Amino acid sequence: MRALAAAEVPVFGWNRSEATVEAAHADGFDVYNDLPETLLRAAEEDALIVLGVPVYAVAELLSVIVEYAPQCALTDVVSVKEEVQALVEAAGLGDRFVGSHPMAGNEYSGWQSTDSRLFEGAPWVVMADGDPEVTERVQCMAVTVGAHIVETDPVTHDGAVACISHVPHLVASALATTGVEESIGGGDLALQLAAGSFRDGTRVAGTSPSLVRSMCEGNRRAVLPVLGHMIEELQACYRELWSEGTVADLTARGNAAHAHYKEVKRHTDEPTEPAD
């Protein structure tokens, strides 16, 4: 919302939290705490409705949209696409819906964490083969805030984000628990010594657990095999270190995979060099 407003796109919003609505109001934004009122205005102005809630809250919201704004163009920015698509179709809103997902975010929550430049240079996934007029409106919104469009289908999207977002969040959580586990050398001295590898490897463990749960639980089908792969890689590494005293295999493959990732990003994105 902040990014759209910064781009001078007319935008108004709804949030279920009164505190968030007050904070946004205080910053001069046009926001409501009353959902029917918001949706009636959306219907009147033929707005593009953007659902930005955890996946578990989508069905309830759709039931209100069906009542107050069933003709509006509809998209979402939820991190799973197959389940949202199914929920939208079950609500009878499939014809005016084109799902999407901007690949940007941070580990903070709430109005004070919004960032008008969040989407600059980020990929914004838009589902292919939807209604052309709705597709155009969704793509236009993405491009307006500085993102670039990647078209794909829900299943491919969900497998991809399991690999590059959902499981990385779980891995960061597991790594964070390791740092406090005194029986294996963790604890306050260890945390005092922690430098970049621990800081960056655990950063997204700071994400709200309810958001991570929503992403991973809503994408369970795709997350499980990726988590299984991660476990197998670490087990193979454990066995190699235990029996042969080396971690040669994992470190070589991990380094090659990382080089390939940097190469792919270089060709598709403005390169974003991480801090050290």
Add this chain to the structure above:
Amino acid sequence: MRALAAAEVPVFGWNRSEATVEAAHADGFDVYNDLPETLLRAAEEDALIVLGVPVYAVAELLSVIVEYAPQCALTDVVSVKEEVQALVEAAGLGDRFVGSHPMAGNEYSGWQSTDSRLFEGAPWVVMADGDPEVTERVQCMAVTVGAHIVETDPVTHDGAVACISHVPHLVASALATTGVEESIGGGDLALQLAAGSFRDGTRVAGTSPSLVRSMCEGNRRAVLPVLGHMIEELQACYRELWSEGTVADLTARGNAAHAHYKEVKRHTDEPTEPAD
């Protein structure tokens, strides 16, 4: 070396790579490719010798130090402390040795990756209970480049770094392989979509595999239980997601552990906020 020179401390160095020596020379540094020549000068000037090589190269270097500069004060910046201590004692150099380990670095290698500000604000671990004069010289070096001293013993150090550095490197490698594994949703589309969580979670997979191998293999005794803990956490999460459809336990504990880590860092360090 660059950091010491920037602090106007007289410093000279040795490197086994001719290319590195040439690059350092070109930048105006006093460096040698000939080890005996370097050590004879160290002995003559009563220098503090700082060993900065992978753990597998320590024994060979010590055998040359014994020959040319056995009276010099000696420290090291190797990432494991128990094994280096044992090697130094086996070489008969234990009396003039106080091991140390600066907790700073990046994923790049070679002279062009040196950074005069690398140690600013970083913890520099110095082994407790060593020769007071050598200890003072090592601590003085650390403080001069902007680091702060943390005193501990080799076993505690090695357990801590297994948790907050060595295993995080292996986890980053495993996560990087996940991103390219097409059978589970990885591949070039996934990598194009990758945002901050994947970028930061895999960053240190870009570290030279020989350096990661040296750290982890040299600290095998402490790394194995931490790696085992990491595997158990992910397995428990897999089981919870499979059987109950939730990742509540891991995400709650990971979030609490991360909050504790931030709190500990706040009390011991200048806080370094990561980029989004």
